Amino acid sequence: MSSPNLVCPHNRKLFDSLGRQLITVRVKDPEQAFVAARNVRESGNRLFSVIVDTDHSLEEIDIPDDWGGISVALFIPRMGRFRSIRRKLERIRRMKIRVYLPCDDPENITSLQVLSSVGVSVASRIIQGPHLWEPLLDLMTFAILGPAPHSPIDPFVFVADNFETGGSVDWRGIYFEDPKEFFHLDDKGRVALSHHELINEDFIFDDPSDIDIREENPEYRLRTDPRERFFLTDHPCSRCPGWRVCMGAFVQNGAPPEGCSEFAAELLEVVEQYRGMRGAPMEKRS
């Protein structure tokens, strides 16, 4: 069981009440990122990351110097004009910043590729729909098989790097949405298993201390053991050829969106092609 990562709003009182936890703090205003990080650290907790979830484009955000010592997940709706961010690139590259873009717009998918090509770590927000599967397939293929040097485009590179034959990969952690690891708290300390559920006030625990005994909670087990959720019921994901690299990540409101199975199956094929490069010469000794 991995140690829990608590995704919290920027609330010093809440931080103080937790004490010695691993915390990811979510802010809307980019200028609040450093202050939020400092508050987490000063409260005796350990900082994992700061999520900056803003409506501004990358073009509109000034990347402050004080982001240098923190890991920032920058959730933005669009990149903006490339020529306007040109001067920020060096700074972004030298900081621990990953740029997250939604993929419901072809322009964003192109932006992910552009940013990756100039050395910026990016992630496509493919958990949320609607999905443009065809452009995403192209992006995924570029991300994993593209020979030109580029920064990782997640979740594709994460899947490619972590998939082993016979195994499976859960990549929702990239979005802080893996319920085995990430717990989303509101200001009152109530706990949800995803950001979406937090917004809808669909809480699984009323108190953060319940996280320590989470395995005793049948609902939690149901939510975190994919076999219980998908294999004990007649769920279509259990029969999906791409299950091993998806594990139901696309499921919204209980059902998989149209086209996700074909996408996941293709992702698995590409990952296997990539992993095929690895080989394991039998005679290597040292």
Add this chain to the structure above:
Amino acid sequence: MTTMIFKPTEACNGNCIYCDVVRKEVTGDNTLSLERLELLFVRINEFLEARPQERFQLIWHGGEPLILGPDYYEKAYRFQETHCADTKGRISHEIQSNMTLFSPKFVEIFKKLGITKVSTSYDPIPNIRGLGKTIDSEAYNKNFLKGIRALEEAGLNWAMIYVVTRFSLEKPLDLFYFLTNFTPDGSVMFNPVYFFERQPMDLAITPDEFVDFLGEIFKVWWPHRDRYPTIQPFYSLVRTIVEGQPSLICGESGACADTHISLGPSGTLSQCGRSSDWNLIKLGSLDDTTLEEAFAAEGKQTLRDRQSVVCEGDCAVCRFWDICHGGCPLDAMADTGSFMNKSPLCVVKRRFIEEYLEPITGVRYEPGEKKEAAAPSHPGTRPPRPMRPYMPPPPPERITPGFRAAVDDVWINPIGGLGDALMLSGVLKAAVDQDPKRTFKLIARSQFVSVFSGHPALTEIGHPEPGSAVIATAYWDDPDFRSGQMRAFQVLARLFGLPTPVEERLYLADNRGPDPALIDRIPLRDKNILIAPSAGTPRKEMPYDMWEELVRRLIDEGFGVIQPGTAASRHIRGAYNLRGILSVPEAARLPGHVDAVITSASFFMHAAHLCGTPAVVLWGPTDHRQYGYEGQAHLQAHRTCDPETPCIRSGRGPGYGTPCPMGPDHCMRRHDINAIFSSLIEILEKTKNIRRPANAPGSRPAR
């Protein structure tokens, strides 16, 4: 190996719709008494003492064997310890269970018995496998999941056997994906449902239906066989037909009379599990029959005689005889009322191979030894084609006869990994420095060409004419290396006539490092560490979650971290990724641009030595005393496995590309992140004022 299908009980908490055992009329004891359990181990011991080379596999079966509770297994273990003191090392245990009764209470005794994997069954189709009179599959499935979860939490594994019934035929691929997604490593064995004397039409399938079921799956499996490596019967058939390595199960080996036996709950010895379930081929009672006597019993002789009868009769013209031997005699009995006929399921194998396997794989099976078989060991019988055990490749001839006489034109056959190539390059440089007239030629192996290009000891890199003098570099076959008395470098040096011990200096003729434009782009910090988690074999690699923890620690402490390696090696989160973009010489020089290296026992350990950069090296299955360089910090994790079975040493080739079978007990998991970090700090302090050797890149880019 002798296999006993051991049915200590016929009681079962399940009521699977196709099971013959739960419908069997109870005629004797339902559970094997403890007295007979003890006698069993007495019998096994006397059997093994009389056969010093033999091994004995006990497969716990039922009924449901877990219904006996952990104490029963504990007693079995005690009896084994008491009565098989000298033979227990040749006894192994496996188990087949429905897993609905498994609990953590079984873990300890399973581990004592050496059980690491449980074979089980599952069916997503409702009311096929279930509990109670109503065959409640919902309750069964929940208990099943609970059982396998407990099993996995204990670090034990499980594999799936799926019984194909009429209900399965509708959507073979849906079932295939479900089962392979459900099992931890995607291993599934498909068996047709078997019946004896009863043929419930709603469940039974014909051989042709089973073929077409398998055929639909095979079309998908063949192009993805790396993804689902152990799907049976495909895996065995492909090994046998495509790879030419016979891998036959009991019913098709033609040798089951001499390899299998079973024991039922009332002490009755029989041929196998199915013969026991069907009350056929009784071989006597354990109470008054030794296992040796059981193997000599008339029922066994009938099965041996069957081989010649079927071979000359039904199967006389069949090209698949070598891989079928008339099929399972129990199938023949169930279908025709006689063992002396071929199995009706032979159509399954023949049609499957001819209509699916051969056209899809493009490989046609050609019988090998049917007519040229050696004289039978039993009069009147044709022996089964012997299965070929794994044999490691013969050690290469290190020095051909012409080598001693030859002065020039000796070809070197470089074998091993890139680290070995750097050592060899260093040895050759020492050789040519000692005697500038002494030159060699190198057999071109593409992965090594860039290491040796421009080497002053080489006059040619290419391909020798037949009969050329060749020297191979498999130092690991040298007795002094194998006994641990000589280091790899010294063995190589001795091979090339250098007086040992010799100074261990590596050499790379190509002294161009990574492109400065690339180095300029790396976001270096004041202190920078190169990490090299990959080692060519997962057995030498520290688990990746530990590497991630280490990288987090390094970054938190203000270090810059860069990770070179092959494109397909795994990226460690947080490290600056240089995988796949450096040539071998560039990668070899990269340590010269960082302050220290943390590496598995691999190429970058040698590269760090080449560049004179301090290194912390993480060891496990291999020994730092044989490879590691002086001045480096060597952290040796002690092996958790049997030291008598060196996991990746000479002659252990097939283990090299596979993960450590010890799972969570893999020795590389014993490394301690704090210790690695402390060693790093220590070695940085110790070496900060030491000058680099002359052949190391002396300048670093301005930061």
